[in-house]
Amino acid sequence: MSDHEHVEKKAESLERRHEEENLMLRKRQEEYRVIEEVFDRLTLQGVYKLLSQKVIDEFHGVVNAGKEARVYWGLDPEGAELAIKIYYTSTAEFRKGMMQYIQGDPRFKRVKRSTRGIIYTWTQKEFKNLQLVEKAGVNAPRPIAFNRNILVMTFIGEDGVPAPLLREVKPDDPTDFYTKLINEVKLMYTKARIVHGDLSEYNIMVWEGIPVIFDVSQAMLTSHPLSQSLITRDITNINSYFGRLRVDTHDAEELEQWVKGESEELS
Known part of the structure; x- marks a missing residue:
């Protein structure tokens, strides 16, 4: 039996199992139909x-x-809330943009160039990046597992309602929040040794008064040649946003040096 036939047979068996046991979504049949319509058999x-x-x-x-x-939104067997991120496997334009963030990363030297292969690598990359930031103590979702194009993380929020994005809610004390955020960015750079690369008010959540950084799939190791331009972009985005909130932000060049551990104090 070929690998393809084996996959087909397994898929058919799993589909029968779903029909017989209603495994997929207990009490959520309408949502399951939506998932079936959107995602393919391998997903x-x-x-x-x-x-x-x-x-x-x-x-x-x-x-x-x-x-x-x-x-x-999901739950684990103990009732803890989960965020289950499922990447589409048929987005060709998305695939083109992924490769520039994968190439040159020593963790992913052999990447299948098919759309599905690249997206599977992208999912694994986000999982590994989350492991790095967790180990460094950065406020971010904790990685739990991944399979193919599916990433399971801790849920930031409560009762299925996600924490608001920074763009959606103004911090009670913008200056304090800015200080907390740049400390998170420094932890990412000096401890996790990665650069987010797309940091903005769109991928920072506000939860219990602290910044929670997410969407780290494109994040690059600090050893990557592109990392320096990415950290500059992150700093620029942060200062631009908080400047609009009338925060007295640090000089961008000084802040970048501090984030990278090249200076001990900020003026």
């Missing part, structure tokens, strides 16, 4: 795998839908 197999491994116990509705992925 569904990945979801089944995570369910059978007890990584996910309950799979609920969409909390965010974008051009690249959808994020669902």
